[in-house]
Amino acid sequence: MVVFNALSDPELDQLFRALADTTRRDIVARVLGGEGASVSTLASRYDMSFAAVQKHVAVLEGAGLVTKHRRGRERIVRGNPERIARARELLVRLESLWRARFQQLDNVLADPEPGD
């Protein structure tokens, strides 16, 4: 029995993989929180080469988490919150599986478990 169609979606692999890096999560937070930023502006804030940051942005772009827009010789990176919402939706569904399971056992998490 297939529990979730969405679990086999390779886009989800890409999405979670893109989020599995501190630098990339930080980039996402920056471009969502601000007015967007050029790649070089982003690169100046991290202790790595421009090309490395460029690659991180490319990974985020491939996962659909950010978009790039030309502005003169710069590329402005902006967040795409819809993808974040999609990842959140999946986790909410996973959580609701748990809630359905443990609704009757609300002391499970509070119980200190004797080690085996």
Next chain:
Amino acid sequence: MVVFNALSDPELDQLFRALADTTRRDIVARVLGGEGASVSTLASRYDMSFAAVQKHVAVLEGAGLVTKHRRGRERIVRGNPERIARARELLVRLESLWRARFQQLDNVLADPEPGD
């Protein structure tokens, strides 16, 4: 009492990386949805070796998404929904960054953007 402490960056890296694989997300869904499953029971459902599934479970365990409990010669894998909740929390926060940003600029999305 469950403490709602934030996960460190390396822990978050591990968490998202663990979720960035279809087989592992499926394992999480199975052990959250049911009463837990032995590693060999899980392995029988995937088209890969026992050792491969064993490794996937180890990755999930390292990320704190599942726990293993001995039962005779079996190891029962159970979900740890707390970690899923923490990942969701992060995504909710990322989303709320976006909402705060575009609340005052609700015409931004309406702007026709020349594609590059």
Next chain:
DNA sequence: ATTAAATACAACCATGTGGTTGTATATTAG
């Protein structure tokens, strides 16, 4: 027209990842 800035892209390297097979250990069954 030159030069500088921002980016793109390729080559390369070290390490990690996802899979395999093989072997060893622990536990249950007979």
Next chain:
DNA sequence: CTAATATACAACCACATGGTTGTATTTAAT
């Protein structure tokens, strides 16, 4: 006891990832 089962773990392989440097291209500034 022996045999079968479930797991653990190591070695190995192909490929991806995250970083580097170097070079080319596009755009802006002078």
